[in-house]
Amino acid sequence: MSLELTPVEAVACCPPLAREPLSESEAEGIAPLLKALADPVRLRLMSMVASHEGGEACVCDLNDAFELSQPTISHHLKVLHEAGLLDREKRGVWVYYRARTGALQNLAALIGGQAQ
Amino acid sequence: MSLELTPVEAVACCPPLAREPLSESEAEGIAPLLKALADPVRLRLMSMVASHEGGEACVCDLNDAFELSQPTISHHLKVLHEAGLLDREKRGVWVYYRARTGALQNLAALIGGQAQ
DNA sequence: CAAAGACATAGACACACGTAAATATTTACA
């Protein structure tokens, strides 16, 4: 067991931004999650996986949608995975990533939640 | 009038991430908004302003909450302002920043919106 | 008009980040 929370775990701990000021440690836990999303390529990857049927997509499909090298896509997927936004599963030669929609919803609640 | 959208304007244009894949230009419009939020200090600033009474706060109050130089806080406020997340108003010697809660809610809808 | 206070801007620096090329690893199949 780890005392270190993943960004996705950290985001579930806090009331909405507009309710009360975030503490320093809360902010430091949440920022990495936003950072993981704050890149055009990763936003598109996240959106492609989340909107794909079954909420999952094969890397082989994702690579072709970008004019970027395969290692670059692999790198971005790793960032999203380590932030806790994507789950990873290997099936045969292929790797499938699955969106953690609960994480997205927790993040949305933090950002857009009403003050009261 | 400008043909260039602010990040806050860009975020209002798109269905939720999980509904359909974001286009390249949509993603490039939205990423800067997330980038503006994806810093612990700016997250706390945004939260402090949004949760403050009246949805606004004076820079003088914000500076004291951090062990950072005044120009650094000023820089972060500028980033949030230019992203469209904070409005800026000078009253006498003091400057007040006001949270654009609509922008936060649009962003939350984009991130956490249901697929259907 | 001069001085002081509130905030912004400019410049500089260390570090992080996005990308690509080269290489490694894993799996399937002939």
Next chain:
DNA sequence: TGTAAATATTTACGTGTGTCTATGTCTTTG
């Protein structure tokens, strides 16, 4: 067993980012 395909890792490099110090601008007040 060996070869090809899918994906990850390593390394390197240019660019961006967060921070500070120094300085500028604006407003109030003596």
